[in-house]
Amino acid sequence: MTEENRPINGNDGNVLSNEGNESMESFLEKYEVGAIHRGKTVEGTVVESNEDGWLVDVGFKCEGFLPRNEWSHRSLVEAKEVPSVGDTVRVQVVSLKQGEEAQLIVSRWRTEFDERWDAMESSLTGDDVLEVRGLRKVKGGLIVDCCGIEGFIPVSHLAEEGRGINPSRLVDDTFSAKVIERDRRKRRIVLSRRALLENELMEEKRSFFEKxxxxxxxxxxxxxxxxxxxxxxxxxxxxxxxxxxxxxxxxxxxxxxxxxxxxxxxxxxxxxxxxxxxxxxxxxxQPDPWDSVAGRYTEGEVLTGKVTNLADFGAFVELEPGIEGLVHIGDISWQRIRHPREVLKKGQKVEVQVLSVDVENKRISLGYKQLHDPWKDIEEKYQVNGVYPVKIVRLTDFGAFVELEDGIEGLIHVSQISRKRVEKPRDVVSEGQEVQARIIEIKPNERRIRLSMSVLEEPEPRKEREPEKRRRKNEPRNDPSQFMDGETNVTIGDIIKESLQGE
CATH class of the missing domain: 2.40.50.140 (Nucleic acid-binding proteins)
Structure with missing residues (x-):
């Protein structure tokens, strides 16, 4: 019997042939390959850690290698950063190489993502609504936690339409959101909070307006x-x-x-x-300030207020918040003015006098000119027979009105304009002209001053012409009319006596 064909004794005395031994090794390899394959999720123990990753014992003939970039993914919300030796982890086989240089590459995040995505879809209601938690503000919106996977809510979908909200206010808050887009392959989830808020708000508004x-x-x-x-x-x-x-x-x-x-x-x-x-x-x-006006304001009282508005008919003056009075244009100045802005301006602080109070109609009449009367002590400033420069401000058929100072006007009657006969004042003087005039009368109570220009003129010499003298000499003396028109020293008795003698 040759060496090659010699049977091999086992420890139990049984004889195993080389052919049988090869079959057993082949069987074990096939068994292991069937247990570990690409895409399968297995549980293992971390046995070693290095800079590149971790070695994980998953029951294969060699440890599986878990690279650091396969531990987690940016789409996942992680509570634990990295594993420690001895930790149990669930991983997915991503690469498997058999033979003498057997190699096994595993990934944790792929398993986590698949499990979390499945859990997310299971949590969806019929309206695709999820409970999410705000994680962080990003450009254009908010990142939220959706069952351990990061989702995105655009800023336009954070609040009701027309209302803005700062995404930072929702960080760490838990709230409901509706999934409006999900793509497992792209690992993308987009949600909306606005849709739910608008539905809730619509119902709340309806209830508000009813009550x-x-x-x-x-x-x-x-x-x-x-x-x-x-x-x-x-x-x-x-x-x-x-x-x-x-x-x-x-x-x-x-x-x-x-x-x-x-x-x-x-x-x-x-x-x-x-x-x-x-x-x-x-x-x-708050209380209406007009409710207590009657006891706080009396006629004749002098107050300080602020001009709040100017109108064609007068000026409004605020006496206190909520209480305004009107200074009619006729009570602003003693002069004629066309608009209140000629004397007052908006925002100006002024002293005014209360003329009347009408609580029922919420009206207070005020006077401004009453506290600035230029006629006060007029006789101390101007004297009768005094000559003063005046300015002609208005012309009428019966005379010329002149201004002595602001608010003080007087009248030069047409008969006092010149010693000569004057038909119309404008034939002699004009508006705006400055002249000298003498005061001939002052009536303070009536606010009247009469003046004269004619008294300042030199009288013309009384010189009769020769023809006039001859005419007078030749006229009969018994003509009563001559005594009426001419200048003589005779009496009425002389005239009557002479008439009787003539008869």
Missing amino acids: TETGQTLEGTVTSITSFGVFVNLGPVEGLVHNTELAWGRNVKPKEIVNKGDRVMVKIIGIDPENTRVSLSIKQT
Whole structure:
């Protein structure tokens, strides 16, 4: 018997042939290959760690190698960073090489991703709604945790349409979101919070308008401040407090009354369910200052206020927040003015006198010129027979009105303009002309001053012409008319006596 054909004795005395031995090795290899194959998920123990990764014993004839880049993936939300020796891990076979240089490459994140994705899809409701948790703000939106996988919510889908929200406010918050796009191959999940909020908000708005009435007082939060008013959040709706409803004062600036985030009490003054609009008032939740005006303001009282507005008919003066009075244009100046802006300006602080108070109609009449009367002590400033420079301001058929100073006017009658006969004042003087005139009368109570220009003129010499003298000499002396027209020293008795003798 040759060496090659000699039987081999086993430890138990049985004889194994070479052919049988080769069959057993082949069988074991086939068994191991059937147990470990690419794509299979197995559980193993970390036995060694190095810079490149970890060796994991998965029951194969060689340890599997878990590279560091196969431990996790950017799409996964990880609680543990890296494993330690002795830790049990679940991995997926990604590469398998048989033979004397057997090699096994495994991946952890692929197994984790598949399991988490399956769990995510199992958690979806019929409306594709998930509970998610905000992770971090990114450009264009918010990253959220969806069953251990990172999802993305665009900033336009974080809040209801028309409302902005800072994504940072939702970090670490848990809330519901609807899946609007998912792609397992691309490992992509896109969600929307807006869709759910709009449905909830619609129902809340309907309930709000059913229960809310004009005149109710509610508490809200100031959400934004604009040039025309303040928006206040009442829960499901936002209402507008117009500038005129912020305070009882006039021309108030919103930023001087409230700040963003303030809690304020508001009164509902208008509701429009169809357009979901609510008009609010802050000032109407506070006492009306006009309710106590009667006891605080009396006629003749002198007050200080601020000019808030100028109109053609007068100037409005604020005496206190919410209380304004009107200075009629006729009570602004003793002179004739065309518009209040000739004397006053908006924002100016002035002293005024209370002329009348009408609480029922919420009106206070004020006077400005009454405290600036140029006629006061007029006789101390101007004397009768005094000569003063004056300016002609108006011409009429009966004379010329002249100005001595602001608010002081006098009249030069047509008969006092010149010693010569004057038909029309404009034939001698013109508006704007400055002349000298003498005061001939002052009546302070009537606010009248009469002046004369003619008394300042030199009288013409009384020189008769020769023809006139001859005519007078030849006229009969018994003509009564001559005694009426001529200059003589005779009496009425002389005239009567001479008439009787002639008969």
